[in-house]
Amino acid sequence: xxxxxxxxxxxxxxxxxxxxxxxxxxxxxxxxxxxxxxxxxxxxxxxxxxxxxxxxxxxxxxxxxxxxxxxxxxxxxxxxxxxxxxxxxxxxxxxxxxxxxxxxxxxxxxxxxxxxxxxxxxxxxxxxxxxxxxxxxxxxxxxxxxxxxxxxxxxxxxxxxxxxxxxxxxxxxxxxxxxxxxxxxxxxxxxxxxxxxxxxxxxxxxxxxxxxxxxxxxxxxxxxxxxxx
Amino acid sequence: xxxxxxxxxxxxxxxxxxxxxxxxxxxxxxxxxxxxxxxxxxxxxxxxxxxxxxxxxxxxxxxxxxxxxxxxxxxxxxxxxxxxxxxxxxxxxxxxxxxxxxxxxxxxxxxxxxxxxxxxxxxxxxxxxxxxxxxxxxxxxxxxxxxxxxxxxxxxxxxxxxxxxxxxxxxxxxxxxxxxxxxxxxxxxxxxxxxxxxxxxxxxxxxxxxxxxxxxxxx
Amino acid sequence: xxxxxxxxxxxxxxxxxxxxxxxxxxxxxxxxxxxxxxxxxxxxxxxxxxxxxxxxxxxxxxxxxxxxxxxxxxxxxxxxxxxxxxxxxxxxxxxxxxxxxxxxxxxxxxxxxxxxxxxxxxxxxxxxxxxxxxxxxxxxxxxxxxxxxxxxxxxxxxxxxxxxxxxxxxxxxxxxxxxxxxxxxxxxxxxxxxxxxxxxxxxxxxxxxxxxxxxxxxxxxxxxxxxxxxxxxxxxxxxxxxxxx
Numbered sequence: 001x002x003x004x005x006x007x008x009x010x011x012x013x014x015x016x017x018x019x020x021x022x023x024x025x026x027x028x029x030x031x032x033x034x035x036x037x038x039x040x041x042x043x044x045x046x047x048x049x050x051x052x053x054x055x056x057x058x059x060x061x062x063x064x065x066x067x068x069x070x071x072x073x074x075x076x077x078x079x080x081x082x083x084x085x086x087x088x089x090x091x092x093x094x095x096x097x098x099x100x101x102x103x104x105x106x107x108x109x110x111x112x113x114x115x116x117x118x119x120x121x122x123x124x125x126x127x128x129x130x131x132x133x134x135x136x137x138x139x140x141x142x143x144x145x146x147x148x149x150x151x152x153x154x155x156x157x158x159x160x161x162x163x164x165x166x167x168x169x170x171x172x173x174x175x176x177x178x179x180x181x182x183x184x185x186x187x188x189x190x191x192x193x194x195x196x197x198x199x200x201x202x203x204x205x206x207x208x209x210x211x212x213x214x215x216x217x218x219x220x221x222x223x224x225x226x227x228x229x
Numbered sequence: 230x231x232x233x234x235x236x237x238x239x240x241x242x243x244x245x246x247x248x249x250x251x252x253x254x255x256x257x258x259x260x261x262x263x264x265x266x267x268x269x270x271x272x273x274x275x276x277x278x279x280x281x282x283x284x285x286x287x288x289x290x291x292x293x294x295x296x297x298x299x300x301x302x303x304x305x306x307x308x309x310x311x312x313x314x315x316x317x318x319x320x321x322x323x324x325x326x327x328x329x330x331x332x333x334x335x336x337x338x339x340x341x342x343x344x345x346x347x348x349x350x351x352x353x354x355x356x357x358x359x360x361x362x363x364x365x366x367x368x369x370x371x372x373x374x375x376x377x378x379x380x381x382x383x384x385x386x387x388x389x390x391x392x393x394x395x396x397x398x399x400x401x402x403x404x405x406x407x408x409x410x411x412x413x414x415x416x417x418x419x420x421x422x423x424x425x426x427x428x429x430x431x432x433x434x435x436x437x438x439x440x441x442x443x444x445x446x447x448x
Numbered sequence: 449x450x451x452x453x454x455x456x457x458x459x460x461x462x463x464x465x466x467x468x469x470x471x472x473x474x475x476x477x478x479x480x481x482x483x484x485x486x487x488x489x490x491x492x493x494x495x496x497x498x499x500x501x502x503x504x505x506x507x508x509x510x511x512x513x514x515x516x517x518x519x520x521x522x523x524x525x526x527x528x529x530x531x532x533x534x535x536x537x538x539x540x541x542x543x544x545x546x547x548x549x550x551x552x553x554x555x556x557x558x559x560x561x562x563x564x565x566x567x568x569x570x571x572x573x574x575x576x577x578x579x580x581x582x583x584x585x586x587x588x589x590x591x592x593x594x595x596x597x598x599x600x601x602x603x604x605x606x607x608x609x610x611x612x613x614x615x616x617x618x619x620x621x622x623x624x625x626x627x628x629x630x631x632x633x634x635x636x637x638x639x640x641x642x643x644x645x646x647x648x649x650x651x652x653x654x655x656x657x658x659x660x661x662x663x664x665x666x667x668x669x670x671x672x673x674x675x676x677x678x679x680x681x682x683x684x685x686x687x688x689x690x691x692x693x
Contacts, residue, residue: 079412195307209291348539352553
């Protein structure tokens with residue numbers, strides 16, 4: 001019976017452990033977003049410069065992270081980095097490094113796209129007014145590029161949150177792993193328990209991602225309406 | 230890097246390679262069908278179906294494939310629905326991909342200018358005729374770039390099938406690493422295998438985008 | 449005078465709280481060319497679009513060929529076969545050849561056999577000097593050529609009346625002549641036409657009547673000659689002075 005399963009969820013420490021897993025998921029996502037975001041802004045700005053070798057290298061970086069599935073990247077960092085750099089890294093650390101590098105690559109493309117979307121004559125007229133390069137960036141480019149980059153960045157944040165579900169694979173006790181453990185401990189007695197655990201997981205991810213998706217959609221719509229006059 | 234280790238693993242990787250391709254192909258085809266139906270239900274504002282489509286897209290887009298797979302493979306048996314790992318994988322990919330494809334189609338339809346619709350109406354075309362001769366051909370062409378990006382995305386997502394032990398590429402590599410501890414070799418083959426699938430595909434799709442764009446809109 | 453082909457009685461249209469058309473009444477007779485003039489924002493484009501069901505209206509009555517128009521989807525679907533319309537932005541279908549653009553509505557809407565429609569379409573194209581473009585795609589045509597094809601596309605339905613909404617407004621100056629010439633020819637063939645335009649010389653020479661719209665109201669309904677020689681209102685006078693022709 002289905003409701004015999006849901007009771008188990010609130011027995012003993014079960015729900016508290018669930019929330020702990022939720023906390024790990026959230027922590028990894030936030031740290032990834034901050035580090036990857038900063039990396040992406042720097043790389044994205046660099047990609048608008050007229051420097052051929054730099055272009056090629058950064059483009060290659062982006063393409064590698066686009067072609068190789070994130071799961072595979074995760075295991076590459078998990079197995080290779082400790083060997084090559086003789087570093088002991090916790091699972092959470094491995095995940096943050098991988099996800100931040102991937103986020104940086106995706107973010108660089110969003111930032112570059114937003115910067116080149118600002119019409120050239122905007123920069124030229126700023127130059128004509130005597131603004132230096134930093135001032136051009138600060139007062140003309142950035143304010144116009146930010147609204148263009150924002151929806152993509154928010155969507156990237158939801159992708160990061162969803163990607164944290166991979167933490168399970170390198171044995172980090174994230175929300176999915178906690179759920180998995182609970183099911184393994186109780187599932188054989190109550191087959192419906194698994195249904196409720198994964199159902200709750202669905203809801204938790206939905207609660208994290210859906211508001212961000214709505215927000216991204218709303219500001220994108222506003223921006224388009226504004227640019228259409 | 231030990232090349233004999235790599236050579237000996239090739240039969241397993243070849244099997245994983247074909248399974249990845251096969252499951253991707255079926256899942257993507259299914260996603261396209263689901264996406265087309267869902268986007269049309271939304272475009273024509275079909276009562277009931279349209280709300281259902283919205284709820285589906287919301288859930289599908291805001292949850293990870295891994296959780297979707299666990300729910301289908303481990304959760305549904307609690308309701309008496311038991312599916313094999315492979316079938317769960319394909320259904321999971323279709324569930325995820327359907328909403329991505331639907332949004333790609335929808336953005337294509339929305340890219341059609343109001344003038345195109347009005348001149349079609351002014352000629353006396355019915356809604357169905359308008360869809361068939363104006364909205365669908367132009368909308369499809371406009372959605373090709375997004376559809377192509379989804380194809381690449383979904384192939385990469387099949388790597389997550391490993392969590393329910395479907396012996397595709399990633400699962401093959403992780404299994405071999407578990408058995409023989411040769412992570413460098415097996416991860417190298419794994420990356421190369423994905424590159425063999427995705428690089429030519431991504432080049433081909435870019436070419437297709439250009440062709441379709443020019444063929445339909447001339448720029 | 450004979451019965452009007454189109455009569456508009458007390459037409460009113462509001463968009464949310466903005467009243468765009470106020471108590472519009474006029475008649476158009478068979479073979480007549482009526483020019484709708486007015487400043488931008490006066491409501492002339494909205495008015496011509498309501499006559500083809502592209503804009504809904506709240507009050508008033510439209511009669512076409514003696515039949516009162518019940519403004520619902522089915523009626524408009526019927527009527528659009530009899531009322532052709534051409535837009536400022538041409539809006540040829542980019543996914544179809546010129547010939548297919550022209551044949552689409554006659555074959556799919558009017559259900560005529562393509563074997564009958566295609567030769568006629570080619571003839572129409574030839575009559576406006578575009579015979580060799582039949583198999584090309586819209587992207588291979590200039591703006592003026594596209595607009596002439598758009599007119600042919602509407603004519604292929606054998607409409608009883610044609611609506612032109614600023615059809616030359618997007619064209620380069622050297623392209624305008626060809627399109628206007630086509631409309632002059634149509635007028636000579638006694639096509640009933642309602643034309644929204646900024647081409648004052650064209651309106652003066654071709655239109656039988658001028659309707660002048662001012663802030664959603666028809667403030668003048670008179671012959672072209674009278675309108676241009678002695679503008680009936682101060683507003684019309686100002687408008688003509690600003691047009692610089």
